[in-house]
Amino acid sequence: MAARKPKAAGKKARGASKKSKLPGKEMLEWMYRTMVRIRRFEEAADRAFQAARMRGALHFYIGEEASGTGVCAALTDSDYITSTHRGHGHCIAKGGRLDLMMAELFGKATGYCGGKGGSMHIADLDLGNLGANGIVGGGLPIATGAALGSKLRDDDNVTVCFFGDGAAPNGTFHESINFGALHDLPIVYVCENNQWGMGTHVSDTNAGPGIVTRADSYGIPGVMVDGNDVFDVFAKTTAAVKRARAGKGPSLLVCETYRHRGHTVHDQAAYRDQADVDEWMARDPIERFRKTVTTAKAMSKKKLEAIDAEVLQEVEAAVEFAASSPFPQLDTLLQGVYTDV
Amino acid sequence: MDATKARTAANGETPVEQRLIFFNQALREAIDEEMTRDPTVFVYGEEVGVWGGSYNVTQGLLDKYGPLRVIDTPISEALIGGAAVGASITGSRPVVDFMYQDFMGIAMDQIVNQAAKNRYMFGGKNALPIVYRAAFGAGIGNAAQHTQSLEAWFTHVPGLKVVAPSNAYDAKGLLKSAIRDDNVVLFFEHKALYRERGDVPEGEYLVPLGVSDVKRAGANATIVSYARQVQFALQAAEQLASEGIDVEVIDLRTLYPLDIDPVIESVKKTNRALVVHEAVRFGGFGGEVAAQIQELGFDYLDAPVKRLGAVHAPVPFAEPLEMASFPSVESIAQGVRELMQGI
Numbered sequence: 001m002a003a004r005k006p007k008a009a010g011k012k013a014r015g016a017s018k019k020s021k022l023p024g025k026e027m028l029e030w031m032y033r034t035m036v037r038i039r040r041f042e043e044a045a046d047r048a049f050q051a052a053r054m055r056g057a058l059h060f061y062i063g064e065e066a067s068g069t070g071v072c073a074a075l076t077d078s079d080y081i082t083s084t085h086r087g088h089g090h091c092i093a094k095g096g097r098l099d100l101m102m103a104e105l106f107g108k109a110t111g112y113c114g115g116k117g118g119s120m121h122i123a124d125l126d127l128g129n130l131g132a133n134g135i136v137g138g139g140l141p142i143a144t145g146a147a148l149g150s151k152l153r154d155d156d157n158v159t160v161c162f163f164g165d166g167a168a169p170n171g172t173f174h175e176s177i178n179f180g181a182l183h184d185l186p187i188v189y190v191c192e193n194n195q196w197g198m199g200t201h202v203s204d205t206n207a208g209p210g211i212v213t214r215a216d217s218y219g220i221p222g223v224m225v226d227g228n229d230v231f232d233v234f235a236k237t238t239a240a241v242k243r244a245r246a247g248k249g250p251s252l253l254v255c256e257t258y259r260h261r262g263h264t265v266h267d268q269a270a271y272r273d274q275a276d277v278d279e280w281m282a283r284d285p286i287e288r289f290r291k292t293v294t295t296a297k298a299m300s301k302k303k304l305e306a307i308d309a310e311v312l313q314e315v316e317a318a319v320e321f322a323a324s325s326p327f328p329q330l331d332t333l334l335q336g337v338y339t340d341v
Numbered sequence: 342m343d344a345t346k347a348r349t350a351a352n353g354e355t356p357v358e359q360r361l362i363f364f365n366q367a368l369r370e371a372i373d374e375e376m377t378r379d380p381t382v383f384v385y386g387e388e389v390g391v392w393g394g395s396y397n398v399t400q401g402l403l404d405k406y407g408p409l410r411v412i413d414t415p416i417s418e419a420l421i422g423g424a425a426v427g428a429s430i431t432g433s434r435p436v437v438d439f440m441y442q443d444f445m446g447i448a449m450d451q452i453v454n455q456a457a458k459n460r461y462m463f464g465g466k467n468a469l470p471i472v473y474r475a476a477f478g479a480g481i482g483n484a485a486q487h488t489q490s491l492e493a494w495f496t497h498v499p500g501l502k503v504v505a506p507s508n509a510y511d512a513k514g515l516l517k518s519a520i521r522d523d524n525v526v527l528f529f530e531h532k533a534l535y536r537e538r539g540d541v542p543e544g545e546y547l548v549p550l551g552v553s554d555v556k557r558a559g560a561n562a563t564i565v566s567y568a569r570q571v572q573f574a575l576q577a578a579e580q581l582a583s584e585g586i587d588v589e590v591i592d593l594r595t596l597y598p599l600d601i602d603p604v605i606e607s608v609k610k611t612n613r614a615l616v617v618h619e620a621v622r623f624g625g626f627g628g629e630v631a632a633q634i635q636e637l638g639f640d641y642l643d644a645p646v647k648r649l650g651a652v653h654a655p656v657p658f659a660e661p662l663e664m665a666s667f668p669s670v671e672s673i674a675q676g677v678r679e680l681m682q683g684i
């Protein structure tokens with residue numbers, strides 16, 4: 001089971017560790033565990049895919065773990081997120097269960113969506129996860145609407161909208177942020193710039209001086225974030241969430257990061273320059289975390305290894321659960337289309 | 342199929358070597374030949390250049406024709422749909438890749454309100470030589486937002502032509518005709534067909550839009566279909582032949598303009614018709630075909646026209662559910678058996 005995330009950010013200040021500017025021990029452990037859960041979960045999914053135990057497409061988040069983890073660390077359990085086709089990491093960081101996720105990837109009846117959705121379509125309203133999305137840019141209006149709903153109901157929740165650099169040239173990006181800004185909605189737009197769409201580089205799809213500068217046009221803060229540094233992500237998201245919760249409106253964060261793998265499990269990513277790949281690999285968010293916390297003596301090697309071992313066990317159990325679960329019964333085919341038909 | 346098996350040439354005399362190529366390769370040849378023939382033809386869409394198209398249809402074209410004629414666009418579907426209107430009415434011939442049919446929803450205004458109506462609304466003066474290509478269809482685990490069969494939407498909009506080939510030979514000839522057509526043509530490619538081989542001769546040929554094709558002659562029942570389901574229908578026909586049921590299979594190839602005559606001719610002979618598609622049955626294109634058979638061939642029918650299509654649900658991810666959601670070889674064969682019994 002996933003360790004519970006320490007108390008909500010924003011509503012209650014979190015004590016920083018005495019030794020450094022790092023978050024407290026509980027939060028550090030949660031961050032590390034979350035990033036490792038994402039990576040090991042996807043490595044296991046990759047193995048299952050290669051062994052033909054699942055089908056369709058998988059979009060790996062490996063390399064981007066600090067982004068989703070740092071963002072969700074700043075959220076309460078009742079805050080909302082919308083996710084993307086590359087959504088495993090967001091789901092896990094928002095508290096998703098690996099066994100139910102893995103079963104969904106296997107298309108099993110015990111999965112989060114009863115096998116109806118698969119890798120690209122996992123949602124869990126109980127976790128505030130409003131859903132991954134097969135449509136690039138599809139989540140931006142949904143997230144904006146969730147924030148509108150929070151404002152109407154005055155429920156004190158903030159929505160985080162995750163999207164990629166590939167979605168920033170889509171109309172939904174501009175339409176959503178414009179509306180969010182007009183109405184000072186409690187939302188944080190988080191662009192995860194992993195440098196690539198499918199085989200097109202961000203610089204070949206986005207004109208101008210950078211996605212973050214578009215915030216200026218709508219009069220909201222635009223913040224550059226080191227998306228491979230979970231602490232930078234956490235700090236800047238915390239500030240943006242605080243602002244949103246206070247009724248001061250949206251922010252646009254741009255997390256600079258990198259996907260280690262190809263676009264999908266089928267893609268060898270031959271379009272990338274090896275020097276560039278190497279440079280980004282050297283900024284691996286998990287390695288960086290280990291180095292930072294051990295250097296600062298905020299976490300021991302032993303503790304890190306203990307978490308590693310626990311996560312491995314959790315992932316193994318998830319695969320076991322998925323593999324041994326039944327496929328959905330054919331009589332579920334028409335269930336869930338409507339509430340009443 | 343056996344690659345060495347000889348094909349008989351048009352004159353019926355000279356045996357010709359078969360040339361088996363993939364469906365996506367056939368499409369690539371069509372675009373390549375048309376780009377060479379006509380310098381106003383150009384290609385754009387998401388990932389058409391460096392990536393070579395999400396199903397490799399445009400592979401190599403960027404190298405051959407350069408970045409002015411093979412353009413990778415951002416993920417901006419409204420722009421992708423609408424830029425074709427501006428480019429075409431001013432004299433270019435865009436071949437546009439929407440990647441997945443599901444994504445065309447984002448461009449619906451540009452396709453339905455702008456492209457489809459431009460010529461008529463402005464007094465019939467403009468030509469809009471646009472081809473909008475998109476992959477569609479289920480069966481490979483792509484889940485609800487990457488598997489739809491939405492062709493009926495577009496047949497409902499005057500001003501659009503709609504094409505959906507069932508094999509590599511037709512795909513190449515139809516795409517070449519579509520590129521040369523001065524109207525807006527939606528060209529739908531079933532994604533499970535891309536890696537299927539078909540016999541495609543060397544050199545130039547066209548398959549005209551708006552001409553249905555009898556893919557198998559038969560005397561007892563008529564199956565009318567298009568795209569991948571034609572392949573299923575042909576396999577079902579083989580099964581049924583061993584049961585003594587002789588099935589005619591008609592491939593519509595183009596949904597609009599619809600060539601219904603061969604269907605009516607067939608029904609005059611077989612007196613029974615089954616219309617099959619992968620799209621959701623309710624409100625699907627099969628309803629139009631069934632209605633026309635009934636209007637034009639009522640006197641010849643020995644049984645109500647039967648329709649098969651997908652269940653009324655989004656396409657589920659889990660394999661057993663997905664496979665049960667749309668017609669299969671087995672359900673088509675069963676459909677014909679029921680048709681024969683008048684069920």
Ligand SMILES: Cc1ncc(C[n+]2csc(CCOP(=O)(O)OP(=O)(O)O)c2C)c(N)n1
Pocket residue numbers: 085086134135136137163164165166167168194196197198263387416418440444447
């Ligand atoms: C509307 C739409 N257009 C195209 C696609 C196909 N597609 C899926 S992911 C992708 C690239 C997305 O890039 P980005 O938003 O940067 O996210 P990343 O994959 O890099 O995480 C494309 C073109 C899609 N799913 N939806």
